[in-house]
Amino acid sequence: EKETALIKNAQAPRNKQHEVEEATNILTATRKCFRHIVLDYVLQINVLQSKRRSEILKSMLSFMYAHLTFFHQGYDLFSELQPLMKQLGGQLDQLVVDAAKEKRDMEQKHSTIQQKDFSNDDTKLEYNVDAENGIAMEGYLFKRASNAFKTWNRRWFSIQNNQLVYQKKFKDNPTVVVEDLRLCTVKHCEDIERRFCFEVVSPTKSCMMQADSEKLRQAWITAVQNSIATAFRDKGDDSEKLDRKSSTSTGSLDSGGEPKERLLKGESALQKVLAIPGNSCCCDCGQPDPRWASINLGITLCIQCSGIHRSLGVHFSKVRSLTLDSWEPELLKLMCELGNKAINEIYEARREELGARKPQPGDPRHEVEAYIKAKYVDRRFVRRPSDEELRNKVVSLSKQEKRLSSSTEHLPPRAPPPTPKLGPALNVPAAAGGVEARRDSLFCPDELDSLFSYFDNSSKLRSSKSADSGIQNSADGSREMLANTPSNNSLADAGETPRLLLDPGLQLYWASCARSLRDMAEALAHGAEVNWVNTEEEKRTPLIMAVQGGSLVTCEFLLQNGANVNQQDAQGRGPLHHATMLGHTGQVCLFLKRGANQNAADIDEKTPLTVAVEAANADIVTLLRLAKMNEEMRESEGPYSQSGQYHSNSPTEMQYRKCMEEFINLQLDESQ
Template identity: 75%
Template sequence: FRAALEEVEGDVAELELKLDKLVKLCIVMIDTGKAFCVANKQFMNGIRDLAQYSSNDAVVETSLTKFSDSLQEMINFHTILFDQTQRSIKAQLQNFVKEDLRKFKDAKKQFEKVSEEKENALVKNAQVQRNKQHEVEEATNILTATRKCFRHIALDYVLQINVLQSKRRSEILKSMLSFMYAHLAFFHQGYDLFSELGPYMKDLGAQLDRLVVDAAKEKREMEQKHSTIQQKDFSSDDSKLEYNVDAANGIVMEGYLFKRASNAFKTWNRRWFSIQNNQLVYQKKFKDNPTVVVEDLRLCTVKHCEDIERRFCFEVVSPTKSCMLQADSEKRQAWIKAVQTSIATAYREKGDESEKLDKKSSPSTGSLDSGNESKDKLLKGESALQRVQCIPGNASCCDCGLADPRWASINLGITLCIECSGIHRSLGVHFSKVRSLTLDTWEPELLKLMCELGNDVINRVYEAKVEKMGIKKPQPGQRQEKEAYIKAKYVERKFVDKCSISSSPPDQEKKMISKSCEEKRLSIPKFGPGDQVRASPQSSETVKSNDSGIQQSSDDGRESLPSTVSANSLYEPEGERQDSSVFLDSQHLNPGLQLYRASYEKNLPKMAEALAHGADVNWANSEENKATPLIQAVLGGSLVTCEFLLQNGANVNQRDVQGRGPLHHATVLGHTGQVCLFLKRGANQHATDEEGKDPLTIAVEAANADIVTLLRLARMNEEMRESEGLYGQPGDETYQDIFRDFSQMASNNPEKLNRFQQDSQKF
């Protein structure tokens, strides 16, 4: 028995060493994998930067964007794999070592203790003298009691050994099986992802083959031209330079000339000269602003200059100064004729010319209201759980009905039990983004989004036909039934009522559209060319119509126009606006159009319904300057609507035909909370509209201090990260704190962002 115990104890000690080693190796593997994911994400951001840089090449930009999105999905799959590895190997085996092996060690200590007591009783019983009957009886009783206790403890020890021997097999195999299933899911997800990408890659390969052929053809043509040029005589071509006083761009003539400096050394510098707008100007570089040599050609003369050593020189003389110039060759004569002709033309057009003055508005100064309020922390843990579970239907799992769910799908706006959340993770983030209600940190706009939807709202959409089809929802614990049900519900959307998106009858809808168009013409003020368009940032009042047709929103507090107004109508003169004919659909609304309209109306249930019917979240309304649902959400003024679209894959940088993206529109309208949200979600603030204005320029012209502060902080943070090589990092703590404060105000205290509107009304 002792020999068998010693063998078992040695085996358990060796098992503990092996398990400790395996857990440590697992930790190293997980840490290395996370480092790989971080490096991979930085590489993917580099690809996205290259795609943005290649915006003038549609093929390269589209391909790199699609590839970077696929790589992002793979990073998400890797992250899920390492998370499941940590739960299956590290956590499970560590628990086995700490709990079961500890119980074995405790039983061993107790067994060794009672064994020692038994040995002492035996020795004492052997040493007692036979003539001392009292001591003999006492020693015998102690020995008997000790032996009885020893037998009980020995049986307990043997039981613990047998339990450990049987449990270690199941624990090891269970953890390894879970680990292997995680790998199986990972590779299946990767295979499915790249299977979808395969046809596009094949088409791109065919395009590359054609590009190679075209490049070879172009090379042969260039070689032929090169050969022809080598055989051509250019000795007389220099004098054939021509000028055109009627050029469409106003440039009569342009080219390189040498200019003699007016300093003591009389140095000659080669510059790019042009005759335009009755002026002679030059540039050192093409991007430099032109330097004016002659303000008005009518006041100058031009003549040959033969009294200096350099050839091909001529002089332009004005009442205040003279400028010595040199052509490369006999082009000098063409330049002289061009100047003379421009002088004559300037005299003829003297009576018809009108000066143009550029209006520049000086930005007023503004400062960020610092205040003495303490920073509100992001909602986390039980507070987020309590707020979300108060929404109707959220007290139980959306898919299986298990009570007290602790997980959520943030893009769907539902609560889930831990088992259903794992199934949702396996669907991929393009279907469901899972987050813990107790372990993760919740941004205020995201928490507000969860409170706007809920299980009842989403199930009315995604389970509309469950009862008609006679399908029963899976019960807690039915893993396979749950997987099939959740996939059918969210991926295949089998239970969505395809007829529920139908609109009003045609005649009724035409009347409604006609009426709304008339309201649009009556309610939208006219804007002059120099007028600034401003909307109130945020308030938290309910929707009320006033005499002017402006509505106060119920969500984030914002001034907005009636729901039929497009984003572009805010910035166009009334005579140029076109009533949209896209709303005059026959009997069924396009899902993209429903999403477009619901985004303006701040109707999240309708938006969720449109997405369930297959609406493209980046659908562009060709009837309204290709405005997107996200731009409509900006126009509606709802921060939560914008967050919902972004969580469901809306492109924060997609622009309309005027070159304005969501960040542009939010800046023009003065929606500070939305500007903060878009900057956090990676909006490109360097993009310019068709007028060449970026959001910062618009904010400065509107003198909106808060938005200017946010944009400049984001730009400084971006430049700092690029200079330090911190691609993909969030930025320093000051930057994060300021944006966190703005997010809190926009979501919880929007009235604090009314300062800009109130200050502007004072003046």
């Protein structure tokens, strides 16, 4: 402000007296104010300088006193710790001595190891079930991922607490591969490109692993087998608890993600199966109240025998839980038509004659395992039929098949229902020559949901509407037979069975057509090939004869025992062709569900869809088209879909669901 007043005073013009006076007055007032401020400033500086001397000295003195107190307290503390310090000094001297001794020992071991040859020596892993940390065995293995790329990753595996777990890093929480080793089996894998591979199969999944050498692979396989045996020995009393908490079995067939309410599950399936005579106890050891079953043999098992059956492989026995798995109606019927009593009459026919002792509950696992292998793998107790017995059996079955055929060929014709009003997507052309379109629906109320669940993942089927509709039972299938087929010329008409055909496969062949599950099981026990080909009758197979017999359960039994769903006869027709020609809608559903190739053509270049269109069978045409749509949607997911399911909100699926609901609603409405 003073500088501004000086500038203004200097700029005042000489000839303007009033401006000069005003600038002079302002300059005088500003100078006076400046002097007052300067005096105040100097005063404050002097006060601060004088105060600073005392404050600094006071602070320094306080600091010195604080140090004095601190060091005095430290002296007192360390004086009290002096005995402990002397003790630690003695321990330190001992540690120095021990370290020197350990160093000498390690140097000696090192020199000894350097002289050893490791060219043919693998890392030694020992199985120790009584290890203090609970880890029986551990080490690095390669694990094949379950994604679409099937990548291999190196992981740290360990067997601990009756579980198989692995970790990506040591600090990570272990990932459980097998929840309980009693429910798994282990086997070598020689059919893949990598060496030293083995597979651990549990009820829910399988894990493929690779060791670094053959010795390590064998060590791990032995460790897993020993853990399984130890778990059964130490935890035998926990069988019921294990039955409740174990996860679903891989014996369950893929049903396309069907909702649980459409399948029989839990106590419902358990009660129906256990109600069959002989099923209330384990088929092999007699343990009461079994909770497991072999679906291809049709028997019930306890948990110990189920584990042994699973170790035999699925080509001998497919194990499923009666309480935890979902059961399709056709599979439940299969279990109810066989049972422990019927199977034991076949597989234990010569047991007493040979003096073999049947295991009892509580017997050692190795004894039960030896008996089960002798019974089902070696078939040591099966009574082999003579040529005459086999001849009589085949003739009897062929006569039974002829009676069934003749009784169904003269059924009164059914009144044709009105022509269905199908939308553009389901339009079926009429048969040539004015033949009226067939609308004989073969859906059974209790099987409709199960069969269609493979093609429908969303809508709830109103099976209750069809309960009183009079729809023919699809489990028995259509009783129509193709006229003049070679299979109608039974062996009984021939007078004598050629000795060339005296084979257990021939018994299976005619039993399949006669819908006799017990005779089919007996033929398989006698060594019949499930895909046996009858060269005398256009290379037909038992599965094709089961189609002509019209029984859905018979087809299911053959498929569960490894029948080829795509094997063709001399005309190039597979089971799906024959089911389509006979109008067996339930069997068409079953074959599509089991992976039948609907694009296969016979020698006349006709596919099943072509046959169904020519017969004007709207049911089968729609099923084949829906199956094709389902297949295209799965393929549209590409190779990177890990779940195997298509997106729930895609436009294609919305169209598919709408089409499926329209067809099923039409089916149920017209059946009433």
